[in-house]
Amino acid sequence: MKENLEIIQKVIREKFEVNNLKRMLFEYLSKMEDGYAILKVDMDYELLVYNLTSQQNEIFKISLDDNFTIFQYKALYEYDIDFYYHIHVAIGHFKENDFGFTIDKCLALFKFNDDLSLYDVVFTIHECYKS
Numbered sequence: 001m002k003e004n005l006e007i008i009q010k011v012i013r014e015k016f017e018v019n020n021l022k023r024m025l026f027e028y029l030s031k032m033e034d035g036y037a038i039l040k041v042d043m044d045y046e047l048l049v050y051n052l053t054s055q056q057n058e059i060f061k062i063s064l065d066d067n068f069t070i071f072q073y074k075a076l077y078e079y080d081i082d083f084y085y086h087i088h089v090a091i092g093h094f095k096e097n098d099f100g101f102t103i104d105k106c107l108a109l110f111k112f113n114d115d116l117s118l119y120d121v122v123f124t125i126h127e128c129y130k131s
């Protein structure tokens with residue numbers, strides 16, 4: 001049993017490694033580009049990101065050069081659905097402080113099915129995280 005758990009942890013760590021998440025994100029954005037909420041500009045993407053504090057959308061530019069900081073992994077289970085995974089990522093300059101952290105761009109919640117396939121990415125920002 002312990003060996004199986006270690007194998008699963010290794011697979012999840014490799015699958016959810018920062019460079020893999022960047023690649024998956026840019027593939028996802030290219031498929032979801034609509035000219036409104038997601039717009040490709042040169043090699044970057046401009047996104048409308050919902051600000052949870054002001055309840056307004058803000059525009060952020062995301063590029064492959066941006067820092068990605070994984071700050072939370074979640075493996076979730078629902079009886080009727082099976083396992084699924086959420087990976088919380090800070091995009092941009094990440095700085096820890098006494099209250100948690102700040103970033104200069106936005107947060108991304110990557111959502112994966114039980115087979116580790118990406119099915120959604122949700123972008124948000126909250127005033128308390130802005131640097």
